[in-house]
Each structure stands twice: as structure tokens, then as C-alpha cells.
Amino acid sequence: MPDTTPVTDGDKIRCDACPVMCFIKPGATGACDRYMNDAGDLVRIDPHVILDRAVDRGEPVVQFLERAEDWDGDPVKAGGRFVTAIGAGTTYPDYKPAPFIVSSQIDGVDMVTVVTEGIFSYCGVKVKIDTDRHLGSERAPVRAKGEMIGHVTTGEYGSQMLSLGGVNHLTGGGKKQGRATCDAILDLCNGKPVELTVDDGATVLVQAGKPPVVNGVLEERMRVGCGSATIGMFAQQWFGKVDEVVVIDDHITGVLSEHQAGKVLGVKETGIRMTGRRSTPGRYFEVAHPGTGWGGTAILDPLSILGAFDPKIAWAGLRMLMISTTGEQHAYYELDGALKPVARDLPAALAESVERVKENCEPALSTVLFMGGAGGSLRAGVTENPVRLTRSVKDALTYVTCGGAPVYVWPGGGITFMVDVTRVPSNAFGYVPTPALVAPIEFTMRLEDYAALGGHMDHLRPLDQVLAGEGGRKLPQLDGNPWPLAPSDSKRSHG
Amino acid sequence: MREPPLIRPLADGRRVHLHDGPIDLILEAWGPPAAVRAAYRAAAVRMNGLLDELCLELAILRAPVGDLSPVPAGPVARRMHQAVQPYAADCFITPMAAVAGAVAEAVLAAMVHSAPLDRAYVNNGGDIALHLAPGESFTSGIVDRPDQPSLIGTARVEARDAVRGIATSGRHGRSFSLGIADAVTILAAGAADADAAATIVANAVDLPDHPDIVRVPADSLDPDSDLGSRLVTRDVPLLPAAERDRALHGGLRRAAGLISAGRIVAASLHLQGVTRTIGLFGQIDQETEPVRRMHHA
Numbered sequence: 001m002p003d004t005t006p007v008t009d010g011d012k013i014r015c016d017a018c019p020v021m022c023f024i025k026p027g028a029t030g031a032c033d034r035y036m037n038d039a040g041d042l043v044r045i046d047p048h049v050i051l052d053r054a055v056d057r058g059e060p061v062v063q064f065l066e067r068a069e070d071w072d073g074d075p076v077k078a079g080g081r082f083v084t085a086i087g088a089g090t091t092y093p094d095y096k097p098a099p100f101i102v103s104s105q106i107d108g109v110d111m112v113t114v115v116t117e118g119i120f121s122y123c124g125v126k127v128k129i130d131t132d133r134h135l136g137s138e139r140a141p142v143r144a145k146g147e148m149i150g151h152v153t154t155g156e157y158g159s160q161m162l163s164l165g166g167v168n169h170l171t172g173g174g175k176k177q178g179r180a181t182c183d184a185i186l187d188l189c190n191g192k193p194v195e196l197t198v199d200d201g202a203t204v205l206v207q208a209g210k211p212p213v214v215n216g217v218l219e220e221r222m223r224v225g226c227g228s229a230t231i232g233m234f235a236q237q238w239f240g241k242v243d244e245v246v247v248i249d250d251h252i253t254g255v256l257s258e259h260q261a262g263k264v265l266g267v268k269e270t271g272i273r274m275t276g277r278r279s280t281p282g283r284y285f286e287v288a289h290p291g292t293g294w295g296g297t298a299i300l301d302p303l304s305i306l307g308a309f310d311p312k313i314a315w316a317g318l319r320m321l322m323i324s325t326t327g328e329q330h331a332y333y334e335l336d337g338a339l340k341p342v343a344r345d346l347p348a349a350l351a352e353s354v355e356r357v358k359e360n361c362e363p364a365l366s367t368v369l370f371m372g373g374a375g376g377s378l379r380a381g382v383t384e385n386p387v388r389l390t391r392s393v394k395d396a397l398t399y400v401t402c403g404g405a406p407v408y409v410w411p412g413g414g415i416t417f418m419v420d421v422t423r424v425p426s427n428a429f430g431y432v433p434t435p436a437l438v439a440p441i442e443f444t445m446r447l448e449d450y451a452a453l454g455g456h457m458d459h460l461r462p463l464d465q466v467l468a469g470e471g472g473r474k475l476p477q478l479d480g481n482p483w484p485l486a487p488s489d490s491k492r493s494h495g
Numbered sequence: 496m497r498e499p500p501l502i503r504p505l506a507d508g509r510r511v512h513l514h515d516g517p518i519d520l521i522l523e524a525w526g527p528p529a530a531v532r533a534a535y536r537a538a539a540v541r542m543n544g545l546l547d548e549l550c551l552e553l554a555i556l557r558a559p560v561g562d563l564s565p566v567p568a569g570p571v572a573r574r575m576h577q578a579v580q581p582y583a584a585d586c587f588i589t590p591m592a593a594v595a596g597a598v599a600e601a602v603l604a605a606m607v608h609s610a611p612l613d614r615a616y617v618n619n620g621g622d623i624a625l626h627l628a629p630g631e632s633f634t635s636g637i638v639d640r641p642d643q644p645s646l647i648g649t650a651r652v653e654a655r656d657a658v659r660g661i662a663t664s665g666r667h668g669r670s671f672s673l674g675i676a677d678a679v680t681i682l683a684a685g686a687a688d689a690d691a692a693a694t695i696v697a698n699a700v701d702l703p704d705h706p707d708i709v710r711v712p713a714d715s716l717d718p719d720s721d722l723g724s725r726l727v728t729r730d731v732p733l734l735p736a737a738e739r740d741r742a743l744h745g746g747l748r749r750a751a752g753l754i755s756a757g758r759i760v761a762a763s764l765h766l767q768g769v770t771r772t773i774g775l776f777g778q779i780d781q782e783t784e785p786v787r788r789m790h791h792a
Contacts, residue, residue: 012718017498018516019550023718031517031719065500065515068539073532074504 013037110447112460114382121436123372124165125185126418128156129204129212130222130364132250132296132325135160136201143197147180148173152198158222162196162206164188170435182435188368189421189429189437202292208368209422215292221361223325227254227295228283230325233360234353235261241349244270244320248287248305248329250296258282270320271313275305295324302331309339321350327357367420370402370429374415374441382443385454389443390415392453398445403428405481423481500546502539511535513602515546520602521618530610537609538602538617545571545598556590557721559583571601578687581758582695589721591670595622596662596690603686617686622662622693624686627654635661650682650763658760660686664693665765671713671720671727675742675766676700681750682761682774692750692759700746700764707732734767743771750774 012023015030022030024037036043129135138155141148142162150164169181187194193207205213212219224230227249235256238245245256256262257270259282276287287305291298299305302322309318316337323330332350333341346354379386392398393415400407400415405423410416421429430438451457500515513520520542524534549556552567556575560583567576567590574597575590582588599617603624606615614633615626625633632653652658664670665678672694679697683689702708709730713722734742743766750762754774761774 019497019547020516020553020719021550025716025718028717031717033517065502065513065539065543068502068536068543071502071536071539073534073536073539 011037011040013040013042015042017042112445112447112450112455114443114450114455116378116381116441117430117438118372118374118378118441119432119434119436119438120372120374121171121434122167122375123170123185123370123437123439124150124163125188125421126153126369126371127162127164127188127206128367128369129160129162129206129219130158130362130366131160131212131214131219132158132223133160133202133214133219133292134250134290134296134298135162135204135214136198140201141199143199144184144194145180147177149177149181149184149196152201164196165437178435182431182437185370186429186431186437189370189424189439190427191421206366206368209365211364212366217292219364221326221328221358222364223249223295224327224357224360225325226252227325228252228259230254230323230357231256231259231282232261234357235259235265235267237353237356238321238350239265239267241347241353242319242321242332243268244272244318246272246274246302246306246320246322247325248295248297248299248302248322249325250288250290251285252279253284253287253295253305255282255284269313270318271310272320273307273310275307294329295326302329303333303341306341309335311339314339321346321354323354323357325357326361327354330354367422369418370421370424370437370439371416371418372437372439374400374417378441379415383450383454383456388453392445392449393443397449398443401442401444403440404442500543511538513539513542515542518542518546518598519620520599522602522606522616524606524612524615526610526612526614530612533610534606534612534615537605541602541605545601548572549594549598556594557719559587559589571597574600574687578685578691581756582691586695586698587725588691588695591721592694593687593691595619596624596660596686596688599624599686600660619686622686622690623660625652625659625661627652627659629654650680650761652682656682656760657684658682659684660689662686662689662693664690664697666697666728666731671716671722673698673722673725673727674701674746675708675728675731676746676764677767678765679746679750680763680765681759683759688758692753692762696746696750696753696762696764699749700742700766702734702738702742705738731767739767739769742766743769747771747773 011026015022015024015035017030017035018032020031022035024030024035024042026037026039029036136142136152138152140152142150142152142164149169150162150166153161153163155161165181165185170178173181184194184196188206188208191208193205193210195203195205197203202215204215225233227247230247230249231245231254234245238256243257245254247254253274253276255272255274257267257272262282274284274287276284279285288297288299290296293299294302314335316335316339318335318339320333320335320341321330322333330346332344332346334344336342379389383389389398390413393400393409400409400417402417402419403424405419407417407419410418424440428440432438498516501513503512503514504510505512505521510521510523513522520538522535522538524531526534548569549571552569552572555565555567556572558564560576560579562583564583567573572590575593578593578597579588579590596619599619599622603615603617603626606612606617607626612626613628614631616633617624623635627633632651634651650661652661660683661680662683663678663680664672665676666672666674667677674697676697679693679700681689681693681696683692708728710726711729712724713720713727714724716727743764746764747762750759750764750773753759754761759774761772763770763772
């Protein structure tokens with residue numbers, strides 16, 4: 001989700017809604033007459049977000065110029081709109097019917113969408129940071145503005161994981177901690193950058209969908225694989241161009257001449273001696289401490305992990321490449337008469353393989369999933385019989401969305417869901433001073449199913465009426481999100 | 496957040512609205528249904544990225560054109576530059592004076608190129624590019640106050656006329672005017688030519704030293720205005736007939752010069768309820784009802 005914080009110059013705002021990038025004075029509109037500087041805020045005069053899929057019953061379709069190639073040029077085609085919960089408000093404690101219970105028709109079937117903003121006391125974010133750099137030990141506290149807001153959790157392949165927020169930090173750790181936690185997870189959910197520090201670890205700038213910045217250094221790439229895997233992938237390309245390759249990695253450092261991949265090709269022994277703990281031939285654990293140097297280790301000088309070469313095997317002029325798993329760090333050496341490595345310029349033939357390692361790394365990103373439980377009284381806004389809503393969700397009769405975005409509903413009890421915050425329209429999340437987060441949530445089902453679970457049938461409002469009455473803000477459904485009223489139409493890139 | 500550009504067919508099922516940032520185009524085409532669809536699609540494809548392309552050269556396009564000023568590279572930007580070039584020697588003008596017409600022309604060209612059409616137009620906020628197959632014609636309504644639209648006359652353009660562009664400029668539209676005309680409508684060979692000329696003629700309808708005309712620096716209203724600190728008209732008092740005619744006369748002289756130089760075909764000038772035309776034009780009322788002479792609040 002893009003950062004929507006406007007750039008300012010004095011009291012003027014730089015609008016980023018289109019490439020003209022107007023500077024707008026307070027009270028004035030930009031060149032388009034659509035965006036306004038309202039006392040320092042860039043606004044598009046509206047509160048409620050309505051997703052445009054098309055427009056129903058004879059009204060024209062909205063399509064996007066970016067996909068003009070796919071449009072057949074037909075000016076009339078039917079479609080639909082979906083009312084999201086963003087800006088809908090909430091009725092906490094939810095004994096009253098939810099703010100919007102909207103009926104519409106899709107493919108001739110009467111559908112109901114219950115639209116509300118839930119107050120989530122039990123909620124947090126799971127953050128995946130694509131980096132091998134050591135951010136902190138598992139279970140280490142993670143802080144924002146000095147307050148503990150979560151911890152480092154189990155790492156994943158090529159990524160470090162943080163678990164932030166949750167009821168213990170929001171309401172169980174005192175006022176200051178609660179506020180810091182709420183601010184941090186709210187900003188992360190709304191796509192803003194947040195600086196986090198890990199006890200005895202790194203400082204990392206995290207923003208959903210953007211590369212992480214670890215200790216002030218922008219992380220551009222994920223490692224291509226562990227050191228051993230890198231040897232396996234590139235052995236063929238190195239063979240004959242260099243005598244030895246060491247791929248430095250905090251997890252497993254690989255050595256070409258000893259590795260199975262080198263043996264298969266017939267790479268000669270080089271007499272190299274490594275620090276660290278040998279796992280299997282050519283694979284070393286713990287060559288150095290974890291850190292933010294080469295390949296997620298603390299290494300700044302790669303020669304520091306080598307012992308003296310075995311004089312019985314090594315030879316003067318032996319050529320050696322040392323490289324990290326992202327290719328970002330690399331050095332080339334040749335042994336002198338005393339079998340000491342001397343740094344030399346990287347030969348052109350090897351430069352190509354270094355580029356190849358870099359090319360095979362995926363861009364590193366921070367990704368943020370909001371996770372919350374729509375339990376308790378929120379369900380009462382939907383139905384007089386709350387447990388039936390839970391059952392209906394489990395039975396897949398009711399489709400849950402968050403600002404129109406698909407969610408993963410965790411199996412088991414309750415309605416605990418996860419959503420990728422970049423798939424939710426911008427600034428969809430809010431907070432209450434409890435502190436707790438406010439997130440949009442929509443429940444969509446057939447009219448007959450809604451009646452059966454004890455829905456507030458007397459509060460149903462037709463879609464047209466909601467569209468006409470509320471002056472909502474229309475947004476395109478985000479690329480790749482399925483249409484909430486017909487989720488099976490789209491590819492399911494979600495859980 | 497960059498708002499996605501839109502294709503929005505209008506409720507009549509015939510016209511299409513293309514929108515990106517400050518650009519709003521209304522298109523309509525006539526011909527076999529398949530050709531019309533192909534033309535709409537081609538228009539949408541052409542429009543995609545057009546604003547981004549212009550914005551890359553925004554600094555050049557907002558700068559006054561002179562002998563030493565840089566020539567932009569993009570095709571639409573070059574057309575803007577070319578359309579204002581003839582005026583650069585004797586007055587202040589920037590390529591932005593032709594932006595609306597040049598965009599309309601570019602999108603119309605894509606439509607005409609994609610399919611055989613009988614007629615088509617691209618209306619970019621009152622600056623209109625026309626396509627007419629032999630024997631076809633268009634009738635356009637003329638409005639003297641864009642902020643209070645009502646037709647005061649029509650302009651009929653035949654295929655045999657050398658007119659494929661209609662543009663209107665004045666002090667009530669989206670952009671600022673250095674003059675006091677309520678509106679100036681120009682017929683010219685292309686929409687970009689008409690657009691540039693409308694700006695020039697509207698600026699020429701003026702009473703430069705009149706003490707009661709309120710003028711403020713353009714950049715005090717819009718910090719990004721290509722007019723910089725030049726004074727633009729904000730309010731005009733009700734003028735006595737002699738002064739009003741003197742202002743109109745200034746504009747007519749400028750328009751007559753442009754007609755004899757072959758840059759435009761016709762002009763229609765409107766100020767406080769009075770309309771003067773020059774060159775080929777349809778039927779226009781010479782004076783509309785007095786209520787039009789109300790002071791602009």
C-alpha cells in the first residue's frame with residue numbers, strides 16, 4: 001500500500017494522485033478540481049469507500065486505462081459495486097445492527113453484505129522481512145519508540161519474522177506501551193514506514209511492500225539460496241574459471257572444492273582450511289557470528305574465516321572467489337609464493353557469474369499481515385444469533401473480506417483472520433483510544449442464508465440506496481483481489 | 496496515491512469518458528459498430544500513459560517559448576510547442592496554452608487511424624478535435640459563459656471546411672486569462688491551433704488600465720501556474736457599452752490578423768452579453784438578454 005502522507009511545502013501540499021503533482025494551497029483544489037487541500041490534508045471530498053467492479057443495472061462500467069488493451073471498446077456492459085466497511089463506523093458494543101446491511105443482486109441471486117468496522121482488541125501484525133542479516137535472536141523483544149511491542153519469532157527461508165502487537169502489548173503492558181504498540185501496528189497496516197529496534201540486534205525500517213532498511217542499509221535482494229545451495233547452482237559456471245569458491249552464509253557456508261557439486265565436476269583439492277563446524281563435506285555451520293556483514297554473518301573481511309592453506313596441496317597462483325549469497329559482497333584472490341591470498345581485480349569471466357548470482361535473487365521486501373479476531377459482540381451487529389455467523393463462515397456460506405480484500409480465516413473456533421495490508425485500500429485502518437485497532441470487515445452471503453442465521457432483516461438497505469445516499473468514495477478493486485460478491489470468479493492467490 | 500486512470504462509458508451508451516488526473520475527454524464516433532468499438536479502444540490505448548509522457552516534460556511545457564527555449568521531445572508536447580510557436584515572437588505564451596487541444600488531437604488521430612469512421616470528436620473540456628469523412632458535418636453549440644452553460648448559437652462545420660478544431664478560452668474556464676473576455680471560441684485547422692489562438696484572442700479582449708478590473712498574480716492562486724506572477728483577471732465590473740466595445744474591438748483586431756495570416760478560420764468573442772464574430776460562423780445572436788449582463792458575484 002502506498003504511503004499517502006502528503007509532501008508539504010509551507011502550508012501547500014504536493015498531491016500525488018496523478019503525475020502532474022500539483023502544489024495545492026489550503027482551501028484550493030488541484031488542476032483536476034478533484035483533490036483539495038483541506039487544512040493540510042489532501043482529500044477527495046467523501047468518506048465512505050465503495051469498490052467499483054463495474055456498475056449495476058444499466059449504469060456504465062468503469063474500466064481502467066492501464067488495461068485498455070483488454071477492453072473491447074464496448075461502451076455498455078453490466079457490472080457491480082461493493083460497499084466496503086472503510087468509513088462505515090461501528091456500533092460498539094455491537095448490540096445494535098451494523099452500520100450498513102446492504103442487499104444487492106449478483107447473477108440473479110439476492111446477496112447481503114454486512115458492513116462494519118470492527119474494534120479489534122485482539123489483533124496484531126505478522127511481519128516477514130526478506131533478509132539474511134541478523135535482526136536479533138528468536139524471542140528477542142522488538143521495540144518501537146523504546147517500548148516493547150512484540151518479539152522476533154521463528155525465521156523462515158530467506159526471511160526474518162516478527163510478531164507485533166497482540167492484546168498483551170496493547171492493553172496488558174501499561175498506557176505508554178499500549179499507545180506505542182497501537183501507533184506502530186496502525187502505521188504498518190496503513191502502509192507507513194515504522195522504525196523497529198531489536199534488543200541486542202538491529203534497527204530495521206519496515207514498510208509493507210517496500211524493501212527493508214537494516215541498520216541504515218537498504219536491503220535490495222533475498223539470498224539466492226544458502227551457501228551450499230549456491231555452490232550447487234553455480235558450480236558448473238565456475239568450473240575451469242577459478243580453482244576455489246567460498247560462498248559465505250550465516251546458515252551454511254559452501255566450499256566448491258570439497259562440495260559434492262565440485263567433486264562431481266572433478267574440481268581439484270585446494271588445501272583450503274575453514275573455521276567453523278563442518279557439517280558434511282564442503283558445508284560449514286557457524287563460520288562466524290551472525291551480523292549484518294557478509295551473507296548475514298558479522299564478517300567484514302572474508303579472509304578471517306580461512307586458516308592457512310595446506311602447503312602440501314595448495315600452489316602459488318591458486319585462484320579463489322569469495323562471495324556472499326546475494327552476490328552483493330565478493331572478492332577475488334590469488335595465492336602468492338608463500339601461499340598467502342592476495343586480492344586481485346575480478347576477472348571478466350567471473351564477473352559474469354557474480355552478476356548471475358545477483359540476478360537470481362528476488363527483490364527483498366517487508367510484508368505485513370494484519371491478524372485479528374472478529375469475536376464477541378461484533379457478530380451481534382450482524383445477527384441476533386452470533387454463533388451462527390461463525391458457523392456460516394466455517395461452512396463457507398459467508399465470505400469474509402477486509403475492505404474488499406480476501407482474508408484467510410484460521411480454522412478452529414472464532415473468526416480469526418489474516419489479510420495482506422497491501423491488498424486493502426489505503427488508510428483503511430484506524431484506532432480507538434482503548435487502545436485497539438479499527439479494521440473494516442464485511443460479511444457477504446445469500447439473502448436466504450442471512451435470514452436463516454437470524455440476520456437483522458428489517459435493517460436491510462438496497463445497494464442503490466446506499467450508493468445514492470452516502471456520497472461514498474469510489475475506488476477500483478485492487479489488482480488481483482477477487483470480486484467479493486463472486487470470489488470464485490478470480491484466481492485465488494489467497495488462502 | 497496515484498489514482499488509476501479511468502474509462503467510463505456514459506449513460507447514453509454511446510459516448511465514452513476517459514479520465515486521467517486533470518484530463519477529461521468525452522469521445523463519440525459514428526460508423527459501423529465494430530469500427531466504433533475499435534476506435535474507442537484505440538482512444539483508450541492512446542490515452543494510457545499520455546499524461547505521464549507530458550508530465551516528464553512539464554518544466555519545458557510551462558516555460559515561455561522563445562528563440563532559445565528547448566523543444567520538447569514527446570509527440571503531443573511537440574504539437575503543443577508547434578501550435579504556440581507563431582505567437583512566441585510578439586507575446587508571452589507557453590506550450591500549455593495548447594495542451595487541451597493537442598491531447599484531443601492525439602486521441603482523435605489514434606481513433607481515426609484504427610478504423611474507418613464517418614464522424615468522430617474528442618472533446619477535452621471544450622477544446623474539440625473533429626473528424627469528418629467527405630460529405631459529413633458537425634453542428635456545435637456555442638456557449639458564452641462556460642460557468643453558466645446555455646447555448647447562444649451554433650457553429651456548423653462541413654467536411655469541405657478547413658476546420659478540424661474548435662476551442663474556447665476565457666476567464667471562467669479552468670485556466671486563467673490575462674484578458675477580460677467571458678469566452679472566445681475559435682475555429683481552426685486543428686484543435687491545438689484553435690486552443691492556442693483562443694488564449695491569444697481572449698487575452699487581447701482587454702482594457703489594460705481600467706482601475707476597477709481586479710487582477711491578481713496567477714501564482715497566488717495556483718503555485719504551479721505557467722503564468723508565474725503575471726496578473727490574471729479575477730473580476731470585471733459591468734462595463735459601459737463604449738468600454739465593452741473597445742475591449743471587444745481589440746480582440747477582433749487580433750482575430751482578424753490571425754485569419755489573414757491563415758492561422759484560424761473564424762472567431763466568436765463574448766463579453767458581458769455581447770457577441771461579435773469574424774470569419775465563417777453559423778448563426779449567432781448579436782446580443783442576448785440583459786440578465787446576462789449581471790455582475791459576476
